Amino acid sequence: MASHALGRHLALTGFMGAGKSTFGAQVARRLGRGFIDLDRQIEAQAGATVKELFARDGEAGFRAIEETVAASVLAAAEPAVVALGGGAVLSAGTRERLQQRAFTVLLDVDPGTAWERASRTARPLAADEDAFLALFRERRPVYEETADARARDLDGIVLAAAGIDVQAGALDLLGELVPGSGPIEIIADATVAGIHGVAVQLALGSRDASTHEVPAGEAAKAIAVLDRLWRSLRVGRDGMIVALGGGCTTDLAGFAAATWMRGIPWTAVPTTLVGQVDAAIGGKTAVDLPGGKNLVGAFHWPARVVIDPGTLDTLPEAELRNGMAEAVKTGLLMGSNVWELPLAELVRRCASFKAAVCLGDPHDRGPRNQLNLGHTFAHALEAAAGYDLPHGEAVALGLLAALRLSGNDEAVAVVRSELGPKPVRVDREAAWAALARDKKSVGGVPRLVLLEKPGMPTWGNEAPAADIRSALDSLIAD
Numbered sequence: 001m002a003s004h005a006l007g008r009h010l011a012l013t014g015f016m017g018a019g020k021s022t023f024g025a026q027v028a029r030r031l032g033r034g035f036i037d038l039d040r041q042i043e044a045q046a047g048a049t050v051k052e053l054f055a056r057d058g059e060a061g062f063r064a065i066e067e068t069v070a071a072s073v074l075a076a077a078e079p080a081v082v083a084l085g086g087g088a089v090l091s092a093g094t095r096e097r098l099q100q101r102a103f104t105v106l107l108d109v110d111p112g113t114a115w116e117r118a119s120r121t122a123r124p125l126a127a128d129e130d131a132f133l134a135l136f137r138e139r140r141p142v143y144e145e146t147a148d149a150r151a152r153d154l155d156g157i158v159l160a161a162a163g164i165d166v167q168a169g170a171l172d173l174l175g176e177l178v179p180g181s182g183p184i185e186i187i188a189d190a191t192v193a194g195i196h197g198v199a200v201q202l203a204l205g206s207r208d209a210s211t212h213e214v215p216a217g218e219a220a221k222a223i224a225v226l227d228r229l230w231r232s233l234r235v236g237r238d239g240m241i242v243a244l245g246g247g248c249t250t251d252l253a254g255f256a257a258a259t260w261m262r263g264i265p266w267t268a269v270p271t272t273l274v275g276q277v278d279a280a281i282g283g284k285t286a287v288d289l290p291g292g293k294n295l296v297g298a299f300h301w302p303a304r305v306v307i308d309p310g311t312l313d314t315l316p317e318a319e320l321r322n323g324m325a326e327a328v329k330t331g332l333l334m335g336s337n338v339w340e341l342p343l344a345e346l347v348r349r350c351a352s353f354k355a356a357v358c359l360g361d362p363h364d365r366g367p368r369n370q371l372n373l374g375h376t377f378a379h380a381l382e383a384a385a386g387y388d389l390p391h392g393e394a395v396a397l398g399l400l401a402a403l404r405l406s407g408n409d410e411a412v413a414v415v416r417s418e419l420g421p422k423p424v425r426v427d428r429e430a431a432w433a434a435l436a437r438d439k440k441s442v443g444g445v446p447r448l449v450l451l452e453k454p455g456m457p458t459w460g461n462e463a464p465a466a467d468i469r470s471a472l473d474s475l476i477a478d
């Protein structure tokens with residue numbers, strides 16, 4: 001069974017009226033993929049409406065055409081979003097092709113809502129309510145058997161497509177949520193292992209082979225720690241690494257998984273807000289070198305990301321603030337005041353946003369750049385502070401600079417009220433030199449992510465060096 005839609009078609013299945021066409025078009029836009037509504041494709045190819053085809057050829061005749069069109073759509077190399085007709089999965093051939101070529105999400109709907117929606121349309125099988133509800137019950141098991149995941153709304157579909165589960169209490173369900181059936185080795189932040197390690201081991205049951213504790217925080221992302229892991233891992237290619245901790249642990253464990261035996265699957269279980277809204281999502285893994293952070297790494301998409309917002313209950317306040325800086329950045333990028341939401345919903349919305357951007361640009365060649373909003377300045381301040389500056393404070397300041405350069409007073413006000421950044425005391429020349437060394441600098445002048453307005457970022461922007469310098473200087477206290 002596929003565990004996400006990276007490199008595969010994303011197929012939506014479910015009963016009439018579940019919203020496959022509406023959500024399908026929206027998901028496709030978010031992922032930057034083409035959208036195919038199978039019924040419309042059939043109508044275009046047959047030159048007749050579904051209703052006319054039912055009347056002309058009967059249901060069996062229609063299903064035969066549907067199977068042929070589904071086969072050609074699923075054969076296309078470019079991954080698309082495909083809204084299947086309600087009965088498309090009745091074909092064994094289509095089910096097999098879905099398994100080979102797609103990640104299939106069952107769009108859940110309650111029967112009353114489905115009837116309410118479908119009866120307003122010209123669907124041939126939505127003429128009589130009793131027959132409709134009987135068909136709903138009859139088809140349900142086929143949908144469940146075909147689907148790789150389930151969802152009820154747009155964010156749910158995107159999360160499922162990225163292989164992400166967000167739910168309170170997910171930690172206790174790890175036994176069901178971690179894909180596969182082979183042995184598991186846990187790589188855990190030592191502090192988090194002390195809090196949640198036993199619950200995770202119990203949830204994994206007999207699949208749990210061993211736990212490797214790694215230092216808390218950035219110290220985990222060291223070659224020496226990785227070397228120790230390489231020497232002690234025993235899991236084979238049929239197994240799985242489970243990473244338990246914040247972004248440092250998931251970056252390290254993901255990289256260990258990417259390199260061990262030339263790559264084995266891994267599951268991220270992020271326990272910080274940074275991890276849940278950002279670090280564990282999108283497949284970037286890395287360790288640090290003395291010459292710089294994240295210098296050695298790999299793109300290695302996790303087979304599953306299990307997010308239990310309940311784990312944030314034990315997170316220190318300072319770490320929550322680090323995560324809020326990323327959440328405010330994400331809210332500005334998506335054009336939604338996510339910072340006003342309860343924490344669990346904030347996590348779900350931000351995780352879904354990042355997942356969509358990364359599914360659309362897994363190797364960071366375009367739109368994924370937007371996630372760097374404010375980070376060019378943040379990294380420069382962190383480097384000038386010798387990394388003795390909380391990342392959240394640096395990001396909050398970096399956002400201020402990027403939003404001022406964007407001329408966006410409304411967003412500047414949000415950052416001030418939500419994150420309250422204060423200028424830091426670092427060496428101005430050291431910060432300026434670090435900015436020039438930014439990975440995305442050209443000729444010593446950084447390319448910036450700017451925000452035309454909330455929800456409308458642009459990237460690769462040039463700005464006069466003097467303006468960038470003065471934006472940086474405004475973040476530094478005398």
Ligand SMILES: NC(=O)c1ccc[n+]([C@@H]2O[C@H](COP(=O)([O-])OP(=O)(O)OC[C@H]3O[C@@H](n4cnc5c(N)ncnc54)[C@H](O)[C@@H]3O)[C@@H](O)[C@H]2O)c1
Pocket residue numbers: 189190191192195216217218221245246247248249251271272273274275278279280281282283284285286293294311312313314315316319322
């Ligand atoms: N791969 C990516 O796309 C990506 C994106 C953003 C950040 N990152 C990386 O993430 C790292 C930062 O991650 P982070 O902010 O999660 O920090 P972290 O992993 O260092 O965790 C912060 C602290 O919180 C503790 N902790 C974690 N979960 C806890 C819990 N539930 N209860 C109590 N304590 C808990 C940890 O022991 C640690 O001391 C950086 O190295 C950064 O480069 C990676």
